[in-house]
Amino acid sequence: xxxxxxxxxxxxxxxxxxxxxxxxxxxTGDIRVxxxxxxxKRRYPDRVHIILGNRDLVKLRFPSEVAIEEPWxxxxxxxxxxxxxxxxxxxxxxxxxxxxxxxxxxSMGCQDTTFNTRKTELACLNGRxxxxxxxxxxxxxxDPHSVDPWMLEFLRLGKIALIIDDTLFVHGGIHxxxxxxxxxxxxxxxxxxxxxxxxxxxxxxxxxxxxAQPLFSAGEGGKLTRGAHELILYGTGYYGKRTVIYFxxxxxxxxxxxxxxxxxxxxxxxxxxxxxxxxPHGQSPTVVRHPSTGLLVVTADTxxxxxxxxxVQNPANNRGEAISVVRIIGDCLFIQGEKNDGxxxxxxxxxxxxxxxxxxxxxxxxxxxxxxxxxVMRGSEDMKVTIARGKGFNVEVSDISIQQAxxxxxxxxxxxxxxxxxxxxxxADKINPAELTVEACLPEEEILSPRKYQRSHSFKQKMFDxxxxxxxSYNGVMLDPDTEQGKRIVENVNKMIEKGKRVIFxxxxxxxSRKSFFKKITTKFGVQLHQSVExxxxxxxxxxxxxxxxxxxxxxxxxxxxxxxxxxxxAWFLKSAGI
Numbered sequence: 001x002x003x004x005x006x007x008x009x010x011x012x013x014x015x016x017x018x019x020x021x022x023x024x025x026x027x028t029g030d031i032r033v034x035x036x037x038x039x040x041k042r043r044y045p046d047r048v049h050i051i052l053g054n055r056d057l058v059k060l061r062f063p064s065e066v067a068i069e070e071p072w073x074x075x076x077x078x079x080x081x082x083x084x085x086x087x088x089x090x091x092x093x094x095x096x097x098x099x100x101x102x103x104x105x106x107s108m109g110c111q112d113t114t115f116n117t118r119k120t121e122l123a124c125l126n127g128r129x130x131x132x133x134x135x136x137x138x139x140x141x142x143d144p145h146s147v148d149p150w151m152l153e154f155l156r157l158g159k160i161a162l163i164i165d166d167t168l169f170v171h172g173g174i175h176x177x178x179x180x181x182x183x184x185x186x187x188x189x190x191x192x193x194x195x196x197x198x199x200x201x202x203x204x205x206x207x208x209x210x211x212a213q214p215l216f217s218a219g220e221g222g223k224l225t226r227g228a229h230e231l232i233l234y235g236t237g238y239y240g241k242r243t244v245i246y247f248x249x250x251x252x253x254x255x256x257x258x259x260x261x262x263x264x265x266x267x268x269x270x271x272x273x274x275x276x277x278x279x280p281h282g283q284s285p286t287v288v289r290h291p292s293t294g295l296l297v298v299t300a301d302t303x304x305x306x307x308x309x310x311x312v313q314n315p316a317n318n319r320g321e322a323i324s325v326v327r328i329i330g331d332c333l334f335i336q337g338e339k340n341d342g343x344x345x346x347x348x349x350x351x352x353x354x355x356x357x358x359x360x361x362x363x364x365x366x367x368x369x370x371x372x373x374x375x376v377m378r379g380s381e382d383m384k385v386t387i388a389r390g391k392g393f394n395v396e397v398s399d400i401s402i403q404q405a406x407x408x409x410x411x412x413x414x415x416x417x418x419x420x421x422x423x424x425x426x427x428a429d430k431i432n433p434a435e436l437t438v439e440a441c442l443p444e445e446e447i448l449s450p451r452k453y454q455r456s457h458s459f460k461q462k463m464f465d466x467x468x469x470x471x472x473s474y475n476g477v478m479l480d481p482d483t484e485q486g487k488r489i490v491e492n493v494n495k496m497i498e499k500g501k502r503v504i505f506x507x508x509x510x511x512x513s514r515k516s517f518f519k520k521i522t523t524k525f526g527v528q529l530h531q532s533v534e535x536x537x538x539x540x541x542x543x544x545x546x547x548x549x550x551x552x553x554x555x556x557x558x559x560x561x562x563x564x565x566x567x568x569x570x571a572w573f574l575k576s577a578g579i
Contacts, residue, residue: 006032011044018162020277020300021053021171021245023154025114027314028121031137034154041157050158052203053171053278054246057235058108059151062138063214064226066099072216072224074107076238081106097131100138113316144211152207160203161196161244166351167273167328168192168266173249173299174274175241176261183230183239192269199244206231248279249299253390255281255288255372263293272296272351273333275326280304282388282395283322283339284375287349289364291412294351296333296364300326306340331355335363335375345375345386358419359385359402365413371396373405407574469502474517475509481525494528503529503562510567517563529562 011017019037024030041048065072071083083102084094092098104110115134122129122137141151162169180189182198189195210228219225235245250256258266258274266274274297285300306320324337324345336346347360362373362385371389377399384399406419472478472493479486497503505521512520521527 006035006039009036009040011040011047016047016049016164017044018049018164018169018275019051020169020275021051021158022055022277022303023053024059024151025055025108025110025316026303026319027316028117028124030118031121031125031141031150035150038150038153038157049162049164049169050154051162051169051171051277052155052158052160052235052245054235055109056151056155056158057232057245059138059142060155060210060214060228060232061103061108062100062142064216065103066096066135066139068216068224071099071102074236076233076236077107096135100135117314117316142214144214152211156204156207160199163193163196163271164328166270167275168196168271169275170244171276172243172245172247172278173276173297174244174258174262174266175247175249176259176265177241178244178247179262179265181242183234183242190265190268192266192271203231246278249276249297250279250281250390253281253392253394254370255286255297255299255390257288257290258295258297260292263290263295266295267293273298273328275300277301281390282374282397284324284337284345284386285326285335286372286374286388287335287364288372289349289353289413291353291414294353296349296351298326298333298335300324302337309340337375344378346378347376359383359405361419362402362405362409366410367405367408368410369408467501469504470496471504471506474505474507474521477505478521478525486525490526494526497528497531503527504564505562506564508566510565512565514563514565514568517565521563 017040023034023037026033037048037050041050073082074080081102083099083106086092086102086106087094087098090098090101092101101115104114105112108114115131118137119129119131119134122133126133140146141149142155143149144152160170168174180195182189182195182202185198185202187198189198206228208227210226210231213225213227216224216226233239234243236243237246239246241247249258257263266272272295274295276297276299278301279299280301280303281299283302283305285298285302288297288299289295290297302319302322302324304318305322307318309317309320311317320340321342322338322340324335327334327336331350331352332348333350334346334348336344338344347363348356349360349363350356353361359376363375365373367373367387369389371387374386374388374397377384377386382401384401385405386397386399387405388395388397390396409419477489477493479489481487481490493503505517507517518529522529
């Protein structure tokens with residue numbers, strides 16, 4: 001249809017396409033992208049499905065809010081910039097151009113890019129254009145009486161919710177307040193299929209009301225009314241957690257499981273997958289597996305994969321080169337794509353987690369630091385998994401080894417079985433190092449200019465006597481306390497303690513806890529470890545506890561400060577590594 005399009009897509013035989021919503025506002029292709037989907041839906045009505053997003057429905061606001069004399073302030077956003085303030089800041093006149101730019105910028109989430117990208121697209125299609133032509137484009141696209149109401153037709157063909165087999169599609173997500181809820185309907189739908197039918201019927205009726213009354217009019221008591229007003233509000237933050245379009249399923253930027261009531265609502269209708277968009281979260285879709293029911297929730301929006309992407313050809317480009325595709329084939333949900341650096345990633349996930357194979361089985365599971373396993377990095381022998389943890393509008397992303405991910409899984413997400421790791425496979429390069437390293441204990445000059453140290457085996461009495469802390473190997477030092485040599489050893493150790501020296505026993509015998517070792521050393525051998533650790537067990541004020549309290553209230557403190565075992569050291573290292 002010309003050099004610039006719109007083009008024509010062809011659907012693969014037996015294929016089904018579900019578009020997740022938010023077609024416009026992503027660059028210089030709004031008109032053509034929407035028309036391509038409309039054409040595709042008309043040619044494959046039973047195999048192409050359009051899910052409506054907030055950026056789609058919000059376009060219904062233009063006719064009424066451009067025509068009204070006094071600017072209408074959005075009731076869902078108290079922070080929206082006042083119209084006159086915006087005009088003054090942007091040095092704009094109070095006319096239709098200024099009104100459309102204000103709407104896009106202040107309450108449609110388009111900021112400074114969308115008006116200009118629409119103008120660029122119109123120039124590609126029609127030649128030289130003016131700002132007023134951009135205004136006409138927005139108005140005519142949703143005008144029921146225009147020659148080509150392409151955006152309105154997109155909304156007519158779209159749905160709020162869709163079920164295909166055991167998968168539910170919505171744009172934003174499901175909360176317990178939105179599950180079974182239809183605006184204006186007093187009934188709560190316990191059946192997901194019944195709710196899907198009702199919410200889509202409500203949308204269709206709202207659009208019919210819009211076509212009958214696209215502009216504001218004064219209703220009862222002078223209150224402004226317009227067709228599809230509730231549908232417009234449903235696509236914004238006004239409905240809070242009751243909307244499945246604008247709902248953000250993350251908490252402070254990090255994915256969470258759906259509530260028990262939502263899981264039950266879906267499970268009762270045999271819905272095993274929930275696929276959504278709306279909320280960007282890195283360069284690949286986010287998966288949340290629910291261990292209690294097997295529910296898979298996929299948030300597939302990757303529109304902010306790279307905020308630093310080139311803006312030369314597309315000022316709204318925040319995606320970069322990253323691309324991901326979610327496909328369902330049989331009982332497997334495939335995620336495949338490439339990150340911005342060109343590295344491939346992907347996984348295959350079943351509703352029944354027992355069918356998943358490693359390392360794909362890790363995807364959708366949460367680690368002890370609250371990060372989530374997002375995908376498996378392919379293309380190299382040393383496969384790793386990508387983990388991500390959101391915080392506000394930022395997402396911390398890193399690639400870690402499969403062994404590390406298995407060791408750091410939260411208990412509810414599986415220990416043993418497919419996630420079991422053999423001890424011989426745990427190596428330093430497979431886990432995070434502890435915060436305290438050997439280098440951290442050396443003077444800076446030794447780190448920068450390391451020297452070789454020649455160990456001396458000669459005993460230096462003065463150096464020994466000046467030391468403040470002594471480490472003794474339990475098995476190598478403590479002998480039978482009933483022998484003369486054993487008694488002399490205990491006597492000498494206690495003399496060191498009486499001089500204020502710190503004494504610590506170490507052992508690679510992990511058959512006893514540190515507390516048991518402490519009891520054995522003090523009762524069987526008679527070593528006065530209580531005095532050795534007095535200073536370590538002071539109150540915050542600095543006063544010492546009486547020794548009579550050590551056994552009853554500070555046995556843990558005493559054992560922690562005087563006994564070190566290999567088992568404890570291993571546990572400490574794993575904890576420090578976040579495993």
